[in-house]
Amino acid sequence: MPKKKLGPMNLYPLLPKTNCGECGPKTCMGFAVQLTERNLGIDQCPPIADPKYQVQLSRIRELLAPPVREVVIGTGPRKVRVGGELVMRRHELRYFNQTAIATLVSDDMLPDQVQAKVKETEAFRYPYIGSTLTLDAIAVRSVTGDPASFRNTVKTVREATELPLILWSFDPRVIAAGLEAAAGHRPLIYAANVENWQEMAGLARDAGCPLALFVPDDIRTIRSLAASVRAAGVEDLLLDVGCGFSESLPSTINDLTEIRTAAVNEGDSLLGYPIIGSPATLWEKRNSESDETIRWMESCLASMMVIRYVDLLMVRDASMWSILPLVVLRANLFNDPRKPVSVEPGLRTFGNPDPDRSPVLITSNFALTYYTVLADIEKLDCYLMVADTEGLSVDSAVAGRKLNAQKVADIILSTGIEGLARHRTLIIPGLAARLKGDIEDATGWDVMVGPRDSAGIPAFLKEKWEGKDHTPGWSYR
């Protein structure tokens, strides 16, 4: 049965209705709205943990359960959550758990090759709009078919990283050996198919691990396999319907869409699991293509899969040029479309600012504004206060009163800039010029109106700041 769209009035009657405010919002109705929007979780209402609300709590959890089950792989701080999605299209709410990306090692590699690949995966870090993009897991594949080799490779990986593991073999004996080396670390077992599912389900159930199901190009069969494995006691599943790049690519993309549509729009719980994709298999399907061509194909296929609902990807190539488009695409897809991309407000210092002579500037915390200003001033000696404008650009923030004189006064206090700079002259963006008088009244600082475009800041400082006296009491006119 399709799930009805959840509204606050579905949840409010089940809450304690005491309006105690412990959850953050002042009323239970406010909390119900935040629950519906998934900005807060039910655990943030302490009173509902009282046993007298047990029935209501379990009904709320049922109502909030996403149509795509959330599955945890790994343990500790590096564990990853996949799935847990509520909507088909990002703009309907947002996507929650970004597609995890695992790189591949195999049990025919020498230990130092395995360690180097793990190191390369761990070392992948790319700064992007205030966050750092990284990779998430290591997939260990058995190509020898030898349980002992697989166990040793898994052990080598385990000793080299805390990243979650995927144990990749269709042979239950090999998986059992890998599980011995990864005991207690909740690896994903990849994969059960129509031949091995009973043994694989037994291994997953006994080890308490999630299990991937693999049935290429056949949604009906993977659905019925999910029912059988679930009946065998394994709840945390992932689905793999295979992938191809040439003749089978359209059918792969259609299958991925069909699975997610069935889960989200039709409430089909047997297809309501995260999807796993393995572009890494392109390397073995190659004909006469060069390594560079396969890398390019792998990167393209992985990107297509991220867009078409795949929650976990296994790729072989971890080089920066082929992974970068994928992780940037992922970052943009999984940010919250309801919130402008923003950076932390606060004080930044650049170069070696002189308390008496270096300028103090202010800008908004809209990421695009901040990074543009950053690029224009990072070679100067100066202070920059970043105001919390809720991610709005300067002109929108001024128009919407997210940047006003009181806010500037507050940030002067909260950043402690008066203890760092001894002068009292603030340079505001040209787009906030109309706040000049109000800021002077609210702060007691002199205000200079800077250029409308931050690219003009260096020239502005040269012409209007350098050589001038900015000690307290001095005022630029």
Ligand code: SF4
């Ligand atoms: S903590 Fe719970 S009971 Fe208190 S206001 Fe929030 S939702 Fe209502």
